[in-house]
Amino acid sequence: MSGDPVRSIRTPIALEYRYTPGLASSRFLRAVAEGRLIGQRCPVCRKVYIPTRGSCPTDGVPTEEEVELPDRGTVTTFCVVNVPFAGHAIEMPYVAASIQLDGADIAFQHLLQEIAADQVRIGMRVQAVWKPPDEWGPSLENIRHFRPLTEPS
Amino acid sequence: MREVAVVAFAQAPSVRREDRRNEVEMLMPVVREALDACGLTKSDIGFFVSGSSDYLAGASFAFVHALDAVGAWPPIQESHVEMDGAWALYEAWVRLQHGDVDTALVYAFGKSSPGPLRELLALQLDPYVLAPLWPDAVSLAALQARTLLDAGRLTEADLAEVVRRSRRAALANPNAQLRGEPEIEALLGEPYLVSPLRRHDCPPISDGAAAVVLAAGERARSLTRRPAWIAGIDHRIEAHAIGARELAASPSTRMAAGRAGVFSGPVDVAELHAPFSHQELILREALRLDDGTQVNPSGGALAANPMMVAGLIRIGEAARRVTDGGVRRAVAHATSGPCLQQNLVCVLEGRGSA
Numbered sequence: 419m420s421g422d423p424v425r426s427i428r429t430p431i432a433l434e435y436r437y438t439p440g441l442a443s444s445r446f447l448r449a450v451a452e453g454r455l456i457g458q459r460c461p462v463c464r465k466v467y468i469p470t471r472g473s474c475p476t477d478g479v480p481t482e483e484e485v486e487l488p489d490r491g492t493v494t495t496f497c498v499v500n501v502p503f504a505g506h507a508i509e510m511p512y513v514a515a516s517i518q519l520d521g522a523d524i525a526f527q528h529l530l531q532e533i534a535a536d537q538v539r540i541g542m543r544v545q546a547v548w549k550p551p552d553e554w555g556p557s558l559e560n561i562r563h564f565r566p567l568t569e570p571s
Numbered sequence: 572m573r574e575v576a577v578v579a580f581a582q583a584p585s586v587r588r589e590d591r592r593n594e595v596e597m598l599m600p601v602v603r604e605a606l607d608a609c610g611l612t613k614s615d616i617g618f619f620v621s622g623s624s625d626y627l628a629g630a631s632f633a634f635v636h637a638l639d640a641v642g643a644w645p646p647i648q649e650s651h652v653e654m655d656g657a658w659a660l661y662e663a664w665v666r667l668q669h670g671d672v673d674t675a676l677v678y679a680f681g682k683s684s685p686g687p688l689r690e691l692l693a694l695q696l697d698p699y700v701l702a703p704l705w706p707d708a709v710s711l712a713a714l715q716a717r718t719l720l721d722a723g724r725l726t727e728a729d730l731a732e733v734v735r736r737s738r739r740a741a742l743a744n745p746n747a748q749l750r751g752e753p754e755i756e757a758l759l760g761e762p763y764l765v766s767p768l769r770r771h772d773c774p775p776i777s778d779g780a781a782a783v784v785l786a787a788g789e790r791a792r793s794l795t796r797r798p799a800w801i802a803g804i805d806h807r808i809e810a811h812a813i814g815a816r817e818l819a820a821s822p823s824t825r826m827a828a829g830r831a832g833v834f835s836g837p838v839d840v841a842e843l844h845a846p847f848s849h850q851e852l853i854l855r856e857a858l859r860l861d862d863g864t865q866v867n868p869s870g871g872a873l874a875a876n877p878m879m880v881a882g883l884i885r886i887g888e889a890a891r892r893v894t895d896g897g898v899r900r901a902v903a904h905a906t907s908g909p910c911l912q913q914n915l916v917c918v919l920e921g922r923g924s925a
Contacts, residue, residue: 429703431694435629435685440593471639472596478613478642480599 442472442481447556453548457522459483465523469558489546490567491519498535511535517544517564528558532565543567575667576791576798577894577919579608579784580887585748585875588684589778594628597780598640598680605676605782609794613642616784617672619649620663622656622679623879626694629686637680648672655679656781656883657844657905657915663785664804673790680780681879688776688878695908697811708909709773713765715818715910716849720767722819725852727767731758733848734771734873741870746884748775748875771873774846779877781884799890799901799919803831806905806915813909824857824904824914831916833902838864840892840901842885846872850911854904858916864902868892882906886917893921 439447442458446469449456457466458481460474466485467474474481496515513535516525530538532547545567554560581604583597606612619641625633634651643649650666652658656679663675689707696702719725732755741750753771761769784794791798807823807830809816828834841864845851851866851873860866869888872881882905889903898921905915 427699427703429698433629433686433691436590437629437685438590438593438682440596441591442596443593444591471636472593473599473639474642475639476642476644478599478602478640480596 440472442470445484446470450558450560451554451556453551453554453560455487455489455519457485457487457519459485466521467524468519468522469526485521487519487521489519489548489561491517491522491544491564493530493538493540493542493544494518494525495540496530496538498538513538515544515564526558528561529563530565531563573668573670573787574791574800575664575785575787576800577783577886577890578786578791578794578798579605580781580891581605581608582746582781582880582884582887583779584746585775585777585779585877587748587776587778589682590684594623594633594637594680594682594780595639597682597778598637598678598782601780601782602640602676602678605678605784609784609786611674611784611794616674616676617648618663618666618675619647620659620666620675620677621651622654622659622677622883623651623681624653626691627681627683627686627878637678640678641676655844655879655881655905655907656783657886657903657917658806658882658907660783660785660883660886660917661804661806661915664801667785667787673787675785676782677785677883678780678782679880679883681877682778683776683876683878684778692909696813701813709765709768711813711909712773712847712850713768714813716767716772716847718819719849719852724819725849727759728755729852730767730772730848731755733851734758737848737867737870737873740868741874744869744874746875747870748777750870750874768847772848774872774876774881775874777875777877777881779875779880779884781880781887783883783887783890795894797894797896797921797923799893800922801917802900802920803833803918804916805830806913808908808913811912816910816912818910819853821853821857821911821914824854824911824916827914827916828858828902831918833858833916833918836900838900838902839898840865840868840889842869842871842889842901842903843867844872844882844885844905846876846881846906848873850906853911858902858904882915886919889917890919893919896921
């Protein structure tokens with residue numbers, strides 16, 4: 419009794435979850451739905467985190483003081499993406515950047531557009547480009563992308 | 572062996588669905604309460620270890636996010652087990668045996684509510700021939716209960732009695748989820764959920780968190796008036812294949828109990844992690860407990876069963892009774908896997924006068 423060895427099997431698995439963002443993330447998302455960016459300040463080290471997750475990862479204490487931040491900031495690092503992902507409609511190559519908003523102590527990731535990929539630099543000043551307000555929801559996708567900011571120096 | 576004791580314990584009340592706070596927000600006050608209870612701060616802790624499961628959160632590396640609840644700066648010595656926090660406590664006990672650190676913080680968190688828990692637990696089974704059939708956790712437990720009933724080892728009324736005692740005991744436990752004074756006849760009048768188990772024979776779906784502080788030797792004595800000394804701790808596992816196991820007994824519990832020294836003296840209180848009513852009877856037998864032992868004064872896992880936390884809560888509840896002075900020798904048990912597959916047994920002792 420022998421046959422070809424079984425080299426693989428398929429066992430499809432799908433589980434549905436009801437996700438709870440938590441108190442701090444919910445406040446952040448509700449504010450984003452109104453076009454506002456809310457950070458939270460650590461009572462110990464005074465750092466401002468955005469998006470807020472409700473705790474200071476350095477001190478392990480709740481961050482309750484809220485700080486409204488502008489939609490302008492600085493590129494702290496970036497990468498040029500040349501490999502398309504399934505479902506992505508963005509033209510290649512594009513730039514994914516870490517952006518530190520003015521007044522924040524931590525950067526978050528977003529798209530950087532309206533500039534050629536090879537012109538992007540660390541330290542570049544950028545500004546959010548929002549979708550029209552009637553398309554806003556509780557998501558950072560309300561910001562379509564960031565673009566270079568020209569401001570008086 | 573280096574002497575190690577539980578010096579503090581804190582837990583969040585178990586709830587059916589914590590849909591406001593995320594895991595970190597649930598955990599932070601519990602960690603704070605445990606540290607405050609023994610007067611320590613984060614910088615006093617030599618080792619941190621957590622127990623949780625990313626399957627419950629439905630996100631990979633969710634346990635790393637939970638570090639935000641303790642704050643990992645300056646860098647800390649930290650570990651994690653993808654298991655109940657009782658096994659994290661075991662790792663902390665081993666770590667303290669090394670002798671270079673004197674304190675450890677053990678924490679566990681689990682939200683059982685976000686995903687389909689019964690089906691989710693099927694994914695811990697053999698992935699090739701068993702998990703694709705999706706045998707859910709309640710059905711597997713029902714097979715085990717049926718084995719006991721068919722062997723004439725217990726009756727459905729015995730199961731109802733376990734539930735009645737759990738619900739009554741939980742009246743005194745503010746952190747329990749299910750409590751009351753049900754009548755045996757009323758319980759037996761309920762329909763089956765998965766025969767022979769009724770809904771009350773099964774644990775509630777619970778979200779919760781807990782934290783324990785361990786300390787060694789003189790450090791433990793300086794932190795609390797009456798430490799709950801870990802006189803013995805051991806854990807054993809049985810075969811992965813359900814069909815290869817004897818479901819009507821718990822040989823791994825028996826073996827762990829022997830190694831932990833359970834049988835070398837009387838047991839005043841036992842906190843057993845028996846998520847299903849019939850499992851308490853299996854564990855009583857494996858641990859050779861008689862009427863001289865008070866079993867599950869907290870109400871046990873039938874009253875509150877936050878996944879990955881309920882085992883650590885058993886140790887905390889048992890330790891609390893020693894620390895409070897009323898109990899000299901307590902046994903805590905934790906389980907993991909389907910049908911009591913893996914079991915941990917811990918003997919806790921108070922020394923000197925209460």
